[in-house]
Amino acid sequence: MLCAWTVSLMQTPNYFWNYVPLLLQILAAVGLSSFIVLASWLIGRHRPGKVKLSTYECGMVPQGDARGRFSVRFYMVAMLFILFDVEAVFMFPWAVIYRKLPGITGSRFFGFWEMLVYIGFVLVGYFYIWKKGILEWSKDQADL
Amino acid sequence: MNEPMTPSMIAFSPALRILPEILMTLTGVLVMLVEAVLKPRTSRKPLGIVAILGTLAAIAASVYQLFLPAGTAFFGTVQSDAFSVFFHLVIGCIVLVTLLISLDYFEGHTSFVGEYYALILFGATGMMLMTCSVELLMVFISLEISSISTYILAGYRKRSATSPEASIKYFLLGSFATAFFLYGIALCFGATGSTNLYEIAKGVADGASPLLLTVAFGMMLIGLGFKVSLAPFHVWTPDVYEGAPAPVVGLMSTAPKAAAFAVLLRIAYGAFGTAIHIWMPLVWIMAVLSMTIGNLGALTQRNVKRMLAYSSIAHAGYLLVAFTALAPMGIAAASFYTAAYAAMNVGAFGIISYLSGYNEARTSLSDFAGIARRHPVAAAAFAVFLISLIGIPFTAGFFGKFYVFTAAINSGNAWLAVLGLLNSGVAAFYYLRLLAQMYMVPVEPPREADTAHARPAFILAMAILVLAVFALGIFPGRILDLARAGAATFSGPANAASQTVPVALLRR
Amino acid sequence: MSSLTGYLLVSALIFSIGLAGALTRRSAILVLIGIELMLNAANLNFIAFWRYGPNAQALTGVMFAIFSIGIAAAEAAVGLGIVLAVYRHSKTTELDRMNSMKG
Numbered sequence: 001m002l003c004a005w006t007v008s009l010m011q012t013p014n015y016f017w018n019y020v021p022l023l024l025q026i027l028a029a030v031g032l033s034s035f036i037v038l039a040s041w042l043i044g045r046h047r048p049g050k051v052k053l054s055t056y057e058c059g060m061v062p063q064g065d066a067r068g069r070f071s072v073r074f075y076m077v078a079m080l081f082i083l084f085d086v087e088a089v090f091m092f093p094w095a096v097i098y099r100k101l102p103g104i105t106g107s108r109f110f111g112f113w114e115m116l117v118y119i120g121f122v123l124v125g126y127f128y129i130w131k132k133g134i135l136e137w138s139k140d141q142a143d144l
Numbered sequence: 145m146n147e148p149m150t151p152s153m154i155a156f157s158p159a160l161r162i163l164p165e166i167l168m169t170l171t172g173v174l175v176m177l178v179e180a181v182l183k184p185r186t187s188r189k190p191l192g193i194v195a196i197l198g199t200l201a202a203i204a205a206s207v208y209q210l211f212l213p214a215g216t217a218f219f220g221t222v223q224s225d226a227f228s229v230f231f232h233l234v235i236g237c238i239v240l241v242t243l244l245i246s247l248d249y250f251e252g253h254t255s256f257v258g259e260y261y262a263l264i265l266f267g268a269t270g271m272m273l274m275t276c277s278v279e280l281l282m283v284f285i286s287l288e289i290s291s292i293s294t295y296i297l298a299g300y301r302k303r304s305a306t307s308p309e310a311s312i313k314y315f316l317l318g319s320f321a322t323a324f325f326l327y328g329i330a331l332c333f334g335a336t337g338s339t340n341l342y343e344i345a346k347g348v349a350d351g352a353s354p355l356l357l358t359v360a361f362g363m364m365l366i367g368l369g370f371k372v373s374l375a376p377f378h379v380w381t382p383d384v385y386e387g388a389p390a391p392v393v394g395l396m397s398t399a400p401k402a403a404a405f406a407v408l409l410r411i412a413y414g415a416f417g418t419a420i421h422i423w424m425p426l427v428w429i430m431a432v433l434s435m436t437i438g439n440l441g442a443l444t445q446r447n448v449k450r451m452l453a454y455s456s457i458a459h460a461g462y463l464l465v466a467f468t469a470l471a472p473m474g475i476a477a478a479s480f481y482t483a484a485y486a487a488m489n490v491g492a493f494g495i496i497s498y499l500s501g502y503n504e505a506r507t508s509l510s511d512f513a514g515i516a517r518r519h520p521v522a523a524a525a526f527a528v529f530l531i532s533l534i535g536i537p538f539t540a541g542f543f544g545k546f547y548v549f550t551a552a553i554n555s556g557n558a559w560l561a562v563l564g565l566l567n568s569g570v571a572a573f574y575y576l577r578l579l580a581q582m583y584m585v586p587v588e589p590p591r592e593a594d595t596a597h598a599r600p601a602f603i604l605a606m607a608i609l610v611l612a613v614f615a616l617g618i619f620p621g622r623i624l625d626l627a628r629a630g631a632a633t634f635s636g637p638a639n640a641a642s643q644t645v646p647v648a649l650l651r652r
Numbered sequence: 653m654s655s656l657t658g659y660l661l662v663s664a665l666i667f668s669i670g671l672a673g674a675l676t677r678r679s680a681i682l683v684l685i686g687i688e689l690m691l692n693a694a695n696l697n698f699i700a701f702w703r704y705g706p707n708a709q710a711l712t713g714v715m716f717a718i719f720s721i722g723i724a725a726a727e728a729a730v731g732l733g734i735v736l737a738v739y740r741h742s743k744t745t746e747l748d749r750m751n752s753m754k755g
Contacts, residue, residue, distance in 0.1 A: 075732060079732055083726065281715065305741050308737040308738040312750070316683050323690035333698060339716065387753060450753075
């Protein structure tokens with residue numbers, strides 16, 4: 001219903017009406033993030049301590065020599081991030097021409113299944129690193 | 145990839161065109177998933193057996209592809225024909241034998257063995273895909289799948305000092321080569337306006353800028369030359385072959401090379417078929433350099449793995465001699481040589497992996513002294529492979545060389561054949577020296593406990609290879625026919641289906 | 653000088669810089685950075701040839717660039733993993749100190 005409403009809005013002559021969907025998306029994004037923060041603030045228990053109130057620096061000690069050694073796990077996480085990040089790149093061109101795909105491929109669901117296969121492979125990789133314990137910071141099984 | 149296909153669209157599913165690759169990938173994924181849920185101390189042998197079954201299925205699927213009419217699929221990116229089937233079979237058999245050898249090599253080891261099998265299967269997928277790609281984008285992606293897998297495999301003996309070092313050298317020089325290959329493709333794209341091999345062939349025939357084409361082919365040749373260790377791009381080979389685990393060296397000295405040569409054949413004879421004058425001089429020089437540098441380098445080596453590394457450079461040179469021959473004969477000779485070389489080289493490294501053990505402590509020439517007395521059967525098999533590498537009649541090596549040099553002579557390249565024969569003479573010296581060590585030198589007490597003990601899988605692998613060496617040398621007919629059929633696919637005009645996705649987009 | 657020539661010159665320059673870096677640097681990481689430069693020079697070429705080519709609607713150049721970016725990322729991840737494996741043994745990433753094999 002909402003979708004149909006926005007579509008009808010987009011067809012009205014006023015140019016700025018085109019931005020209404022964008023506005024809706026911004027509202028949704030802001031609303032959702034505010035909701036999450038508020039909810040955790042309302043539901044969670046508040047027990048401030050010395051460590052909790054100190055400056056947060058992504059897990060590092062906030063003061064001292066910045067050239068100290070990083071744990072090798074940072075590299076592992078960084079590499080995994082790069083991989084899963086770049087895998088998302090291939091979804092953009094697919095999404096852009098998704099509506100034209102049946103015409104190009106001559107089959108209604110070819111493009112759809114292709115992407116599912118691709119995501120399936122990504123998930124296999126995710127399952128693998130999960131089971132190998134690489135995502136768990138303090139588990140020493142991963143043999144780093 | 146079991147997309148529901150409407151029957152009206154095409155007579156059979158395009159997935160059949162890449163059925164071997166699909167089977168290999170699915171087996172690899174299965175092995176990887178099971179490895180992830182297995183307990184650390186559980187035996188990984190079942191995973192190896194699953195991998196072997198998957199490879200057998202892929203080989204069967206390749207044979208099945210022979211019965212399909214040759215043609216392209218997936219918007220003209222892959223083409224299954226006799227040529228691709230030939231290389232699929234070569235790669236499939238190499239992988240099969242390597243897996244059999246690895247079953248023994250990793251006996252009693254569990255750490256990262258499942259990943260080892262999965263990486264071999266993924267790498268093999270890439271190599272197989274290389275041989276049936278007719279679109280440079282596919283070639284590039286599959287080349288990288290195969291390369292990245294082999295980079296990791298080279299570093300598999302993590303506890304040794306040499307293996308990670310071999311891995312990083314292989315990785316850096318390999319990705320260096322990749323950059324050249326990619327730049328070459330970009331220039332080729334610029335010169336002809338397409339990355340489809342058939343479109344490129346049209347562009348080349350229509351007189352695209354010769355300067356751009358020469359540079360493009362040169363850079364692609366550098367890239368592939370690194371991968372197949374042709375001189376002067378061979379510097380990584382000895383170090384990597386010395387450091388990597390012996391079964392992996394057997395694989396990576398044959399299968400990726402076969403795939404890269406298949407790509408080179410498709411580019412040189414297929415895409416640049418009307419511009420032979422561009423690449424012939426380059427190929428000529430590289431063939432002479434590889435044969436000479438490889439054989440002279442091998443003469444001074446004291447480590448058997450290193451010696452065979454130089455010998456593999458020389459064999460890549462012999463193979464390149466076939467490129468100087470005219471189209472159908474040269475292609476058939478080159479294809480046949482990859483099969484012959486695969487049989488003998490995988491065998492030689494298999495025996496080394498058996499005799500030198502998991503830690504590979506005994507790989508120097510003197511460690512092989514008197515091996516014939518202690519391991520008579522293994523030594524006999526090793527002798528067969530070495531005799532074939534020399535090129536003595538009734539072995540695969542002899543017939544391969546014979547066919548390559550005949551093709552060169554018939555195409556008016558007698559000088560190259562003479563140089564090749566001279567080189568074979570030099571090569572005989574270092575192979576015979578190793579044989580003499582094994583059979584003539586009295587037994588020395590082994591420096592450490594010699595625990596080598598043959599198991600059924602290993603014996604089966606070696607039996608297959610010894611048989612293959614003799615079969616290719618004495619009854620080469622069948623394989624040769626397939627190689628000739630593969631070569632014949634190059635003479636046909638471009639496929640009607642050679643159309644890329646973006647072009648289809650444009651037409652809408 | 654047409655704009656295509658300009659792009660090609662820049663790309664050739666980047667490729668040469670990457671090549672020089674890969675050949676002269678001794679740290680494995682810096683060699684890797686040089687190689688990445690070479691790959692990206694090729695990507696620039698693809699985009700330029702696509703943009704000024706006769707068939708700009710066919711998105712060949714863009715597709716190639718996207719795929720090569722993805723592959724370069726995979727390659728870099730594997731490369732860093734290998735560098736870590738080497739570092740654990742030899743406590744160095746300098747290539748000329750990795751010389752346990754000779755011949």
